[in-house]
Amino acid sequence: MNLSLILSIVATVLFSTETALGWRLRSGKRSQPAEGTRKVNPARECIVGDGTSYKGFNMFSERARKCLPWKDFPPVGNSLELGDNKYCRNPDKSLRPWCRVKRGERIVREFCDIPKCVPVITPTDTELTCGEKEEPRHKVVGGAVVPVEAQPWMVAIFLRDHFLCGGTLIAPCWVLTAAHCLIDEDGMRAPRRRLTVYLGRSNIVRNDPTREQKFSVEESIIHQDYNNTEGNYNNDIGLLKLRQKDGVCATRSPSVRTACLPPPHIMMPPGAICTAAGYGKTSFGAWEYSNDLRQVTVALLAQSVCQTREYYGKSLTKNMFCAGSPDWKNDSCQGDSGGPLVCEAGGRAFVFGVVSWGEGCARVKKPGIYTRVTNYNTWISEKTGLSVYTAGVMYPQK
Numbered sequence: 001m002n003l004s005l006i007l008s009i010v011a012t013v014l015f016s017t018e019t020a021l022g023w024r025l026r027s028g029k030r031s032q033p034a035e036g037t038r039k040v041n042p043a044r045e046c047i048v049g050d051g052t053s054y055k056g057f058n059m060f061s062e063r064a065r066k067c068l069p070w071k072d073f074p075p076v077g078n079s080l081e082l083g084d085n086k087y088c089r090n091p092d093k094s095l096r097p098w099c100r101v102k103r104g105e106r107i108v109r110e111f112c113d114i115p116k117c118v119p120v121i122t123p124t125d126t127e128l129t130c131g132e133k134e135e136p137r138h139k140v141v142g143g144a145v146v147p148v149e150a151q152p153w154m155v156a157i158f159l160r161d162h163f164l165c166g167g168t169l170i171a172p173c174w175v176l177t178a179a180h181c182l183i184d185e186d187g188m189r190a191p192r193r194r195l196t197v198y199l200g201r202s203n204i205v206r207n208d209p210t211r212e213q214k215f216s217v218e219e220s221i222i223h224q225d226y227n228n229t230e231g232n233y234n235n236d237i238g239l240l241k242l243r244q245k246d247g248v249c250a251t252r253s254p255s256v257r258t259a260c261l262p263p264p265h266i267m268m269p270p271g272a273i274c275t276a277a278g279y280g281k282t283s284f285g286a287w288e289y290s291n292d293l294r295q296v297t298v299a300l301l302a303q304s305v306c307q308t309r310e311y312y313g314k315s316l317t318k319n320m321f322c323a324g325s326p327d328w329k330n331d332s333c334q335g336d337s338g339g340p341l342v343c344e345a346g347g348r349a350f351v352f353g354v355v356s357w358g359e360g361c362a363r364v365k366k367p368g369i370y371t372r373v374t375n376y377n378t379w380i381s382e383k384t385g386l387s388v389y390t391a392g393v394m395y396p397q398k
Helices: 003-026 377-384
Strands: 097-104 106-111 154-159 163-172 174-177 196-199 213-221 237-244 272-277 292-299 320-324 338-343 348-357 367-370
Touching: 154 320, 163 272, 163 338, 163 348, 174 348, 196 237, 237 377, 272 348, 320 348
Parallel strands: none
Antiparallel strands: 097 106, 154 163, 154 196, 163 174, 174 237, 196 213, 213 237, 272 292, 272 338, 292 320, 320 367, 338 348, 348 367
16 A cells, blocks of 8 residues: 555544534534533433522533533622533523623523423331331330430431430421420420431431431420429420421331321220330339330330329329339339320330329339320311321221
8 A cells, every 4th residue: 555545544544533623513413612521410411490599510501502600601690609510500590500601702601401300209107107117016015225226216306416305297397296305494495496306316416328317407396384383294295397308307227207196086905015216224213214215015004003102192193194114113214204105006016195293113002104196186177287197097996
């Protein structure tokens, strides 16, 4: 092959390559600019609504013209904050993100072609899916350390960085707890802004990012008739509303579920076996909390028994009930306050009680006393708007 033929072939290849590159650039099928390689978050490369929150890296208009720096033009909306930014934005709440581009000799505004975000369906519990758990159900003889999957509706409430009380998740955005957890003996309410709620925690001193969910508190509600002047915590019930994240509160997982509310004024019969749970002390007078989540099996006692003089007498009102173990060895204790007492019915867990008070822990004829939740269905509904939950639709019908 002579030299002239070789040169002719090389020239043809170079011309073809240059032509192909030129067509690709003109066609608008542009790749990311070579100003630096970025790890693109797919959630940032789409828009919600008019795209005012868009923070992606698209720097070409829908006509494939390159965006010019925002700082080179008079401010529009909040465009002053964009500085050298050349990306498509919507600082003035236009129909969608846009930028200024050069069209011939003129500078014009052009919209950017950015796809709409596809909504992600977040699994949350409803009044129809409450009281379920994936861990096999089993009876626990005596108090025992359990994983949170055994009590996935268990809530840990913190004041600043210190554990305060337990609670029960009754709806994705609502926690049921004891009123005395939210107000001290002097009538001072716990500052809402300093409360933090953890769901899915097996231990109150160890974080577990794979299982837990953390929320601040939007609203704190104490029953208007809460009264401890007689030392018996009457109407000891309260509510916390969780602050949403991206439009949702608690998401359903094996470690986070809701407990069902029973219908109004329904009560399990005396002798029914239920479980109480919390992170409280394992004995009266102990120096520290358990830290680990524990649950204890207790039997409901007849109201007439608990109101006898050797038990609690007149201190036990109609808004309470008591439960304990036959051998008096198992009980809820200090630090368990606000936590759930749940009973199973129809294969679901229903929260019948809120851990409230008692004389000591596991003392003979001094069982734990619980707020009778079903006396407060109407109050809960009024404060939360959860009428479909407080109706107790999943409770077995006779």
